Amino acid sequence: MSTFPANASGTVDGTLLLAAGRGFLSPTGVEITFVLVGLVTLGAAIMAVTSKQLVHAALWLVLALGGVAVEYLLLTAEFIAWVQVLIYVGSVVVLLLFGLMLTRAPIGPSPDADSGNRWIALAVALATAATLVTVVVDAFVSANSAWITLDTPQGDTATIGESLFRHWVLPFEALSVLLLAALVGAIVLSRRRSTASGAAPRTSTRPVAPPGPGARPRAGARTVAGGGPADAQPVADAQPGPGEQADAGGQSEQSPVNESEPESGRGKKEER
Amino acid sequence: MEFFDVAWRLLVVMLAFLVLPLLVGQAEHKVMAHMQGRVGPMHAGGFHGWAQLVADGVKFAQKEDIVPAAADRRVFQLAPAVALVPYLIVLIAIPVAPNGVVGQVVDAGIFFVLAVLGVGVLGQVMGGWASANKYSLLGGMRTAAQLMAYELPLLLAAASVVMASGTLSLPGILDVWQWWWLPWQLVGAFVFFVAGVAELHRPPFDAPLAPEEIIFGPLTEYGGLRFAFFMLSEYAGIVVISALTSVLFLGGWHGPFADQLGWLWMLLKTAALCFLVIWMRVAWPRLRADQIQRFAWTCLVPLALAQIALTGVVKVVFL
Amino acid sequence: MGLPGSGLAKGLAITLRTMTRRSVTAHYPDVQPELPARSRGVIGLFEENCTVCMLCARECPDWCIYIDSHKETVPATTSGGRDRSRNVLDRFAIDFSLCMYCGICIEVCPFDALFWSPEFEYAETDIHELTHEREKLREWMWTVPEPPPLDPAAEEPKEVGSARKAADKLAVQLAEQLEQEQLEQEHGEAAEAADPGTPGAGTPGPAADSGAAEPPTTDRPEKPERPDRSEPSDRSDRPGPPEDRRQGREGEA
Structure with a gap:
């Protein structure tokens, strides 16, 4: 409960300190604050590394990063301090938490967090x-x-x-080009995966889509015994008639396994 | 003397932080009611229910402080504070009137404000995770995703103003503001305001809360004072975003008789934007989570980039 | 749809327009609602009209009407006459926690002893107090409003129609008689048959005097006699129809 407000008030103090032109906090005061915040940061960092609870580790990381930002402030590096808060606390950690929540973020310790x-x-x-x-x-x-x-x-x-x-324009631009390359790389990676994953089901289901409307009545007629058209529909989708295969022409990569599965399913239905 | 000056400013900021969100909340009660052909609260306090939110606060304070058994206790209890405090801190840096009427002049004011605003969302993510509730976790994830999507256009739009003014300080921006910046930065204003509303999870961007769908998302398990803190942070957020938009894009205290009535202009502009936020809530349906993402990446980001390009061209060619 | 975003603009416009208009909220506890005269708020009992026929209790779908009574013997009024017996109401109660406000009891009551009142504020904290006893039901009668006037083009009530039919018949008979008398006078015959010994003479309606002078259709009886009022002889000591009493009470209030 006490950790974050302490951090926040530290931020305020730092700001005030700056703006007040080192008025009511003597230089030694700044140093004391610096050491205290440093200790807090160090402790938070150690907790972040050693905590067995994933989300807790991420939250300790927030505290550590915030503490670093306060240290920047105390060193009169205001811009860097706010960039630190903006990028790391505001975005990176949120991204981290988002990733944790998407994958696994159990409440309580994770045994494999070591x-x-x-x-x-x-x-x-x-x-x-x-x-x-x-x-x-x-x-x-x-x-x-x-x-x-x-x-x-x-x-x-x-x-x-x-x-x-x-x-330092050249290093700056080089860095931005590096980031751009990383961005492009990420996009390429994500696109390739999506096309790959999209292609795999497409080959297996290709006989389904093209037959379209023609397949349904015929397959439905064959499965009338199995139930109404609502029952027949999935069968028709999963298993094109023999004529369909001929229509489909070159799409003979449909595996025999694919064919036999719905066949057996239909057999069961007719037994019923 | 200096110490008392600082204390006095902090006190005023604290007062504004406690009063303005309540005003916005009450305005929302009444405006929303009248927009729907109702009258809203009428009894608390006697005259048109002016004390409704005070009564709500009393009610919240009386409620039991409940933490779900499976929840992560510490994080659960800490989350409302993390959500609320940043808005209080942000208010310090917002200039209200000319000649240094501001809680505290911050050199990189705009950076400070945006950075601290992003921290507030962390509180909702924490609450969403710590509640040990599926709805809360969904809401927390949506919150995080929305924050990441809208932080970028927010920053880009703010950067446009910074480019135009050549300073990061909020009072500094207002000092060089001219009326024709209004049309010049119009697109940026739109992007900034919309992205700000989205970061607050206000309708139509309230998919992370979505009371009818995931039951207030991260706030599902909260009750009593902690829930009140979350609510207060939402309304404080409306005040902050409206005030920031009016400072960055609408000229803040600029207006006729700005020297005497600057604070009034600032308040008026902020109030108008707050009204707009409420209005949007009443009039528009909620966007789906994927629509929210698409809107951010395919609409707001390009618009913000275009605004930056426009700002750069005008700055280089005409100024 | 037209322009993209036009729907959003329309939404904003509609809400803004609604905001500038007066709201439709009924400020109920502060302002009483204006209920129509036939509102089904509560059922009042005009117990003077009740004959303990039990029709209401039997027709009630919810069995929410409780009636207790006993018989009394009324000695013969004339010597040598027979003693009469009549029912005396002991208890009449309606359990409004069961009542579903269907109004069947009021419809079936042959003697107009039950009435709708628009009063509705009788909520209780104890469900037992929702069983309104005879005295309370009688109290509700004070709140029963005047029946509203008929619509301008409405069909005329059955009672009025039958009464007018009788009056018309009477008028025609009288006119025929007058004609006959005139004929007889013209023929110089003796006029001793002037006494009309016709069956309608027992109840001379108000129209009977001027029957010949005006067209018969305009002759409306001022007050149609209700067939159910004149029937039972043992009710002759009861007070008059409720309309009269109510008007009197309104005058008092």
């Missing part, structure tokens, strides 16, 4: 963290690197826009 290569994963995570920490330390602390100076605000929208579209 991975055998968790130690490998831990190692990878630690390596990534180490790399990131090194880079950040290098960027902020090292005396020789002047990448980022904390004196001038670097994170507001104008600055980011300027650097993105003035100094």
